[in-house]
């Protein structure tokens with residue numbers, strides 16, 4: 001199978017990444033548990049590859065972890081296992097064709113990728129790689145590494161150091177050659193990756209919550225540009241040589257992507273969201289009487305809503321339920337699926353909101369899929385007023401680093417004024433948290449974050465032909481025509 005996928009008839013490969021290395025055991029079971037803990041990062045497909053020394057054996061499937069990998073049949077015992085849950089951001093949208101880990105042989109290599117490469121076809125050596133019809137940035141990356149190993153006779157670490165500095169964009173990787181396990185963060189550190197231990201077993205995962213979910217202890221997070229190699233001789237760490245690369249950790253991980261029980265750069269995601277909610281209450285209060293109630297948009301906004309209510313001295317009511325197990329709508333594969341996902345997963349509770357003024361809190365507003373439906377649901381359930389408070393700034397610029405928002409025309413706040421926004425969403429007022437306040441809530445060195453989707457300031461070159469400068473929505477907390485209360489003004493529609 002010279003450099004070909006290991007099983008062309010089956011789900012081909014397998015954006016949460018996970019890996020285990022230790023004395024030979026059923027590591028696939030541990031990786032599967034970590035993938036379940038990372039399900040919020042991708043729900044299109046899932047896969048696991050187990051290394052048995054000189055070979056890799058993989059299984060992939062479409063859908064969530066329980067749909068894709070209902071059992072672990074066919075996966076052997078071995079010293080190393082790598083897993084992935086995918087949310088497609090590049091190349092094929094076919095769930096099976098795009099499934100990871102990408103597994104190639106001669107020599108064996110399994111790679112799980114979180115992030116998106118910028119203009120991957122311009123990477124050194126990319127023109128010589130046969131990508132077939134199932135092109136993804138992750139597969140290109142795997143093939144470049146394979147070529148470096150096979151043609152230049154490099155070991156896996158040397159291949160990583162030879163290939164990765166030539167790539168632009170975001171990559172947090174978990175890789176195996178069948179013997180050892182490798183973790184890599186790109187030099188900007190866009191996406192997170194943590195290392196942990198459970199007894200004599202080493203664990204790698206996109207988020208710390210996946211390490212603790214399997215009873216592991218978090219050892220630390222990888223540094224931007226770090227290559228960590230784990231094997232029988234212990235661990236070894238080295239740095240990719242990319243001079244001048246500035247740390248640009250994704251700020252949106254704190255807003256939405258990561259789990260509230262994870263830590264990023266040692267800081268609690270829960271605390272960042274709670275503080276963001278408090279700051280929103282300070283700077284975009286909803287005054288007037290009767291006093292409003294706070295409703296969270298399930299699921300991610302619950303923590304920010306608690307922070308808002310605590311600071312404003314308001315009560316949180318369960319005005320929106322999430323019956324059943326509807327997954328995340330934002331990471332559904334297309335707009336129709338996203339729209340249906342919102343309708344399917346959220347249900348208003350008239351008894352909680354009828355006759356009341358509602359402060360509706362969400363963590364973010366991107367395409368507006370959620371809010372187009374939700375504010376109206378609350379009105380239909382009898383809410384007197386709906387005041388939307390968003391615990392992050394308007395998302396106006398496309399992300400090229402691992403979130404599928406590459407088309408600026410899709411981004412609601414990029415093309416509507418604040419007044420138009422309030423009108424379209426059927427809200428009495430709309431306010432966003434300012435970037436300054438969000439950075440304060442997240443903590444740490446402000447210059448170490450990527451904020452491109454909120455500011456248009458990209459830490460790398462943007463893809464050829466991309467349109468990174470949409471018209472900005474302007475204006476403060478906006479009132480829909482004829483609507484009631486508005487609150488304090490704020491620059492660029494964000495509450496300072």
Ligand SMILES: O=P(O)(O)OC[C@H]1O[C@H](OP(=O)(O)OP(=O)(O)O)[C@H](O)[C@@H]1O
Nearest residue numbers: 299300328329330365366367368369370
């Ligand atoms: O403006 P939009 O394009 O709708 O994107 C923003 C919404 O999408 C996410 O929710 P999602 O349902 O994906 O996940 P959650 O259940 O974790 O809140 C996010 O929490 C916002 O609610």
Ligand SMILES: NC(=O)CC[C@H](N)C(=O)O
Nearest residue numbers: 015087088089090114115
């Ligand atoms: N969300 C991700 O990190 C996706 C990884 C990769 N770009 C893919 O589309 O498969």
Ligand code: SF4
Nearest residue numbers: 250251252399450453
């Ligand atoms: S553009 Fe936004 S979503 Fe993308 S990496 Fe930067 S902060 Fe994160």
Ligand SMILES: [Mg+2]
Nearest residue numbers: 298299300301
């Ligand atoms: Mg949400």
